[in-house]
Amino acid sequence: MIELEGLTKHYGDVRAVDHLTFTVRPGVITGFLGPNGAGKSTTMRMMLDLDRPTSGTVRIDGRHYRELHDPLKTVGALLDAKAMHGGRSAYHHLLCLAQSNGIPAGRVREALDTVGLTSVARKRTKGFSLGMGQRLGIAGALLGDPRILMFDEPVNGLDPEGIHWIRNLMKGLAAQGRTVFVSSHLMSEMALTADHLVVIGQGKLLADTSMADFIAENSRAFVTMRSPDQERLREVLRGAGIDFVPGAEGALEVEGEDAAHLGELAARHQLVLHELSPRSASLEEAFMRLTAGSVEYHAHENHRPAAAAAPTAEAGGQWGAGWRKKGS
Numbered sequence: 251m252i253e254l255e256g257l258t259k260h261y262g263d264v265r266a267v268d269h270l271t272f273t274v275r276p277g278v279i280t281g282f283l284g285p286n287g288a289g290k291s292t293t294m295r296m297m298l299d300l301d302r303p304t305s306g307t308v309r310i311d312g313r314h315y316r317e318l319h320d321p322l323k324t325v326g327a328l329l330d331a332k333a334m335h336g337g338r339s340a341y342h343h344l345l346c347l348a349q350s351n352g353i354p355a356g357r358v359r360e361a362l363d364t365v366g367l368t369s370v371a372r373k374r375t376k377g378f379s380l381g382m383g384q385r386l387g388i389a390g391a392l393l394g395d396p397r398i399l400m401f402d403e404p405v406n407g408l409d410p411e412g413i414h415w416i417r418n419l420m421k422g423l424a425a426q427g428r429t430v431f432v433s434s435h436l437m438s439e440m441a442l443t444a445d446h447l448v449v450i451g452q453g454k455l456l457a458d459t460s461m462a463d464f465i466a467e468n469s470r471a472f473v474t475m476r477s478p479d480q481e482r483l484r485e486v487l488r489g490a491g492i493d494f495v496p497g498a499e500g501a502l503e504v505e506g507e508d509a510a511h512l513g514e515l516a517a518r519h520q521l522v523l524h525e526l527s528p529r530s531a532s533l534e535e536a537f538m539r540l541t542a543g544s545v546e547y548h549a550h551e552n553h554r555p556a557a558a559a560a561p562t563a564e565a566g567g568q569w570g571a572g573w574r575k576k577g578s
């Protein structure tokens with residue numbers, strides 16, 4: 251278990267982490283989400299005593315990291331996959347880690363095997379691809395067979411097979427009763443991986459909830475309506491007291507009404523419709539709405555693709571940019 255209480259970190263005027271209090275529990279995957287610059291890496295560094303908090307505490311199984319006898323046997327972490335000596339082989343990289351942490355040398359082969367690097371164990375790591383580096387970093391995290399695992403953006407730059415592998419590995423570790431804490435800036439990825447969510451923005455806690463509750467609370471259902479006479483459609487909806495928001499490419503989005511009722515309303519007014527489709531908003535959109543007020547790096551509106559009604563995280567840096575207030 252990891253417990254944070256009032257954890258705070260200032261870099262000069264920047265409040266990178268601002269009074270974070272939450273608990274990461276064993277047996278589930280906890281996703282740590284936030285837009286770029288939200289403070290995820292800083293929080294994880296403080297958990298591992300790599301950065302000193304301005305105030306507040308982190309407890310790992312009830313103790314401060316510094317008080318752990320064999321830290322790698324309690325908590326394993328992948329923070330920066332490139333943080334390794336390029337001249338060493340994968341085997342020797344892990345052997346050094348094992349020897350300096352009182353871990354039996356036999357664990358090196360087991361860890362290499364778990365991450366699928368046995369065939370390149372003797373190769374120097376400087377020739378490794380990003381994916382191989384990530385796997386080696388994960389082998390380092392698993393080396394001490396720790397009860398707690400932390401991964402900072404583990405799927406960054408990985409191909410679909412690598413992403414699938416990491417996802418299943420984390421699920422397996424949680425199923426064994428371990429504490430698994432994983433950061434990401436992609437809600438879509440977390441939706442497939444995490445059981446619990448902790449969301450931060452500008453260092454502050456925005457949500458601490460189960461994935462099931464987040465989905466239940468945020469699955470916005472709406473109907474997209476499109477007519478060749480869009481102005482009349484607006485008038486008809488307003489006349490019936492129905493709220494709407496602008497959608498993609500001039501369409502309108504209506505919440506809280508079913509499509510059949512809206513179709514009948516249009517028919518009564520002899521209004522031609524070119525589209526009447528029930529939809530549900532993506533979790534990515536719900537996440538963007540949650541973090542909209544706390545985005546550090548906004549993309550310029552003019553750079554948005556024309557059809558991006560619900561911008562995806564992959565489009566880059568558009569947190570909250572596409573969210574419109576109801577009735578605007």
Ligand SMILES: Nc1ncnc2c1ncn2[C@@H]1O[C@H](COP(=O)(O)OP(=O)(O)OP(=O)(O)O)[C@@H](O)[C@H]1O
Binds near residue numbers: 261265266286289293
């Ligand atoms: N060593 C440092 N010195 C000064 N400012 C820093 C330092 N490290 C982080 N920051 C600032 O603290 C804030 C949080 O950064 P952090 O890297 O923790 O965010 P993050 O959520 O991990 O972002 P990303 O998803 O982009 O990695 C940012 O405003 C960042 O510029």
